Amino acid sequence: MPGVVIVGAQWGERATTIVRFQGGNNAGHTIVRDGEEFKFHLIPSGILHEDKTCVIGNGVVVDPRVLLGEIDNLKRAGIGVNNLRLSANAHLIMPYHVLLDTAGETKLGKLSIGTTRRGIGPCYADKALRLGIRVQDLLDEKILRTKIRAALEPKQQALRELSVQRRKQLKEAGEEAKAAEGGAGVPDPRLDLHAMVEEHVNFGHRLEPHIADTARLCWDALEGEETVIFEGAQATLLDLDHGTYPFVTSSNPIAGAACVGAGVGPKDIDEVWGIAKAYATRVGAGPFPTELFDDIGEQMLQRGHEFGTTTGRRRRCGWMDLVALRYAVRLNRMDALAITKLDVLSGIGPLRLAVRYRSKEGAVLDTFPYHQSILHSATPEYEEVPGFDLDLTSCRQASDLPQEARDYLAFIADFVGVPVRLVGVGPDREQVIWLDS
Incomplete structure (x- = not known):
């Protein structure tokens, strides 16, 4: 049955098995279920579903104190962890x-x-x-x-x-x-x-x-009637080899690393989905061409609650960078995108999307530059599209979205060459919209 890789497409389906394949507790993700907030650094987010097997793969580096702390927190919240498996080789x-x-x-x-x-x-x-x-x-x-x-x-x-x-x-x-x-x-x-x-x-x-031969567990799931999701941490532009080195993480968060970090073969992967915010964020040092230092950047920060789950640091915020996103789409061979936090852009307009860079020498750069000194000094050039004022948090289907929001998503999809299949309009898992194309 299908193996689906989900990776971050910027600067960080139903399934029966969810496998974390790289990174450590240097990244976190927040899940809101029925108004209750859960923060995870190591345990896959599927742990909230007792019928899902959650795997920490061999490619993850594990701080046992942190892992046991997460286990204890889940137990205190009345959530069992019998479905958690930890690779003996991590x-x-x-x-x-x-x-x-x-x-x-x-x-x-x-x-x-x-x-x-x-x-x-x-x-x-x-x-x-x-x-x-x-x-x-x-x-x-x-x-x-x-x-x-x-x-x-x-x-x-x-x-x-x-x-x-x-x-x-x-x-x-x-x-x-x-x-x-x-x-x-x-x-x-x-x-x-x-x-x-x-x-x-x-x-x-x-x-x-919880300790197990998790590679074999993945094989059994893939050979059976199950869908396996391989979950990365961080994102493409923080990849050790393909990111903005040295301002990167210490592992490979791209789709190709799922095989190594989980112990499966390339033919086990059927789909790759990318996740990107409706705007760009970055935490820590490193180049960020579309970074904003004005009131709009501050609005994104506050509305999007852009503070690191792990460190609490302020995230740097900026306009959507389509040059970088297209690079991530091609590098990971993504089949589709999920765009999150579209609701944060309500009331901000017009909206800008970076479609090329210009080097300090004046050269036009349509592709993500391989040389980091170029990226550090590059100036983004934008296309503008109309913004929207409607509060999107209650939207549940595509027809609920204002035309300007749909046009924004269509612009992204057309530029990067893959469809936007899923849109997030709030932190709760119910605040998602599935799109037909």
Whole structure:
């Protein structure tokens, strides 16, 4: 039966199995059900349906504290988690990963990437270096201790060096008091080998009922009468290889990565859907050609509640960038788009959509530039379409939408070459409109 990949098409169907295939708790999504808000960072959103199997795949990096916290929150809300499965091959975010991430960003100062400081990058780095700790290691204390010991020593040395550099920076900046904080040479209790092993063995006991061979679970579902949705985190323009490097995430959120991160083959994927807001947002540093610094950008921020689920940071807001969206559509070979938060644009008009860039030398750029220095200095050129004033939050079918809103969606679809099939007009799952084309 079908395998459907759902990916973010900007800067982050009914099914029986929902599989998260990459990223970690550096991204979040908010689900509103019957007026109640649920925030997830690791667990797939299908967990709210007890008849859906929710899978955290091998491509995800898992902070066990965060995962167990989400499980506990769901239980307190009366929602069971017996349908949650965690790949035995997923890598674990350890305490030293978070410390390294934070120290590294602090060292960079104004040149920082803008990471969430959740340890994602250092964890993926250890995975590539073959120093990673996997979920299955939680179930064998001897193996766990051996692996943590091997990974810990170089981390302690790196953190000591970063600490020395940071104190030097603070002293040079005249911040002697801050430089004296932390106690140079005093071991961080979070890096104690025995305490870390004991804590993670306990994590293993709690997570063991959920640990599984999730690739085989996906195979069985795909070979049966089930539809499997592969759910990405972040979005195309934050992809490690194809995004605005180095202002990207540490994994691959594009559709092609679903196979690797879930353990399925390319022929298992039948459809790819992209999700994009009706305007553009970005959190953290990096190029953003259509960013707005005026009242309209502030309206988008406030109306759209554009604050990061993970960090609470303000998201940068701007006009829809069709050059970037078309790039994402082609890169992922999307079959259709879902446009969310169309309601946020009510009362803002005329509406602008970026259809090309112009380089600082004056060259017209119709395609997303491969060289980031070009994108950093590019100026967007816009097409304007009429806005609409109607409150869209009560619309439930295409005919309820004002003609201007339908024209806006049609402009997007015509430009990027794939249909808009779904439109969101509010945060609740009932506030969606399915379109015929």
